[in-house]
Amino acid sequence: MGLLLLPVSSLSRGAPDSFANLASKLSPAVVNISTTQVLKGDKKGQPEFMVPRGSPFEEFFKEYLERNRPKNRGRRRATSLGSGFIIDKSGLVVTNNHVIAEADEISVRLSDGTRLKAKLVGKDAKTDLALLKVVPEKELPSLNWGNSENSRVGDWVLAIGNPFGLGGSVTAGIISARGRDINSGPYDDFFQTDAAINRGNSGGPLFNMKGKVIGINTAIYSPTGGSVGIGFAIPSTLAKRVISQLAEFGRTRRGWLGVRIQTVTDEIADSLGMEKAQGA
Numbered sequence: 001m002g003l004l005l006l007p008v009s010s011l012s013r014g015a016p017d018s019f020a021n022l023a024s025k026l027s028p029a030v031v032n033i034s035t036t037q038v039l040k041g042d043k044k045g046q047p048e049f050m051v052p053r054g055s056p057f058e059e060f061f062k063e064y065l066e067r068n069r070p071k072n073r074g075r076r077r078a079t080s081l082g083s084g085f086i087i088d089k090s091g092l093v094v095t096n097n098h099v100i101a102e103a104d105e106i107s108v109r110l111s112d113g114t115r116l117k118a119k120l121v122g123k124d125a126k127t128d129l130a131l132l133k134v135v136p137e138k139e140l141p142s143l144n145w146g147n148s149e150n151s152r153v154g155d156w157v158l159a160i161g162n163p164f165g166l167g168g169s170v171t172a173g174i175i176s177a178r179g180r181d182i183n184s185g186p187y188d189d190f191f192q193t194d195a196a197i198n199r200g201n202s203g204g205p206l207f208n209m210k211g212k213v214i215g216i217n218t219a220i221y222s223p224t225g226g227s228v229g230i231g232f233a234i235p236s237t238l239a240k241r242v243i244s245q246l247a248e249f250g251r252t253r254r255g256w257l258g259v260r261i262q263t264v265t266d267e268i269a270d271s272l273g274m275e276k277a278q279g280a
Contacts, residue, residue: 035103083161083204095203122246146212148235161204171196190232197231
């Protein structure tokens with residue numbers, strides 16, 4: 001009996017010896033994003049005097065309160081951190097909407113330490129995506145989109161981001177599952193990956209082994225708040241379409257069908273010449 005030897009499928013790839021070359025090539029186009037939001041508090045601790053309107057004492061107490069009110073009472077600044085990546089040399093930066101939501105100031109720090117103020121070009125809460133614009137002094141390194149439809153469960157992936165403010169952190173893993181619905185919005189279709197993703201990685205890129213962006217790291221499942229190997233990324237096929245619309249229109253444009261269902265009442269039945277009011 002003869003032995004038939006078949007070549008190993010070219011689709012089967014072992015673990016790479018190192019991710020160093022990919023990491024050094026891709027890291028310069030991944031950025032850290034920090035936001036500041038001014039929160040208005042209440043007037044707790046501030047004495048109030050009930051003075052009749054028009055009273056001669058009204059102005060007196062008003063001046064007294066203004067003079068003795070602690071500066072900045074009731075206002076505080078909240079900061080948050082996230083990740084992003086450059087898709088155009090002129091300074092277009094992709095991130096998650098929840099990273100910059102409600103922010104009064106957005107700052108982008110490049111891999112060389114340069115800090116730039118960012119302007120919001122557009123955002124889409126339904127897909128949790130946002131597009132920022134910075135004005136650099138020179139052209140910036142940028143990344144290219146990959147086709148997430150070609151990615152398979154078991155493929156190696158690389159994540160680069162800013163977990164806990166530790167910029168330029170590189171982790172690796174595989175695609176654990178596709179098409180995950182985590183109840184975050186109407187367009188849930190996430191990759192699941194075991195590449196370590198933590199707070200601050202949101203908005204950062206997920207790469208295939210060709211160095212193309214196939215996902216945007218967005219959320220984790222964790223009972224502890226840290227990585228337990230269950231992270232979720234928005235596929236590039238969805239993200240690319242949304243980001244393109246944000247760049248062109250500043251918002252997404254979605255189709256809708258102008259149809260409303262209404263119960264057939266006696267009046268409607270009569271106007272339509274129906275014998276009986278039934279249906280919708």
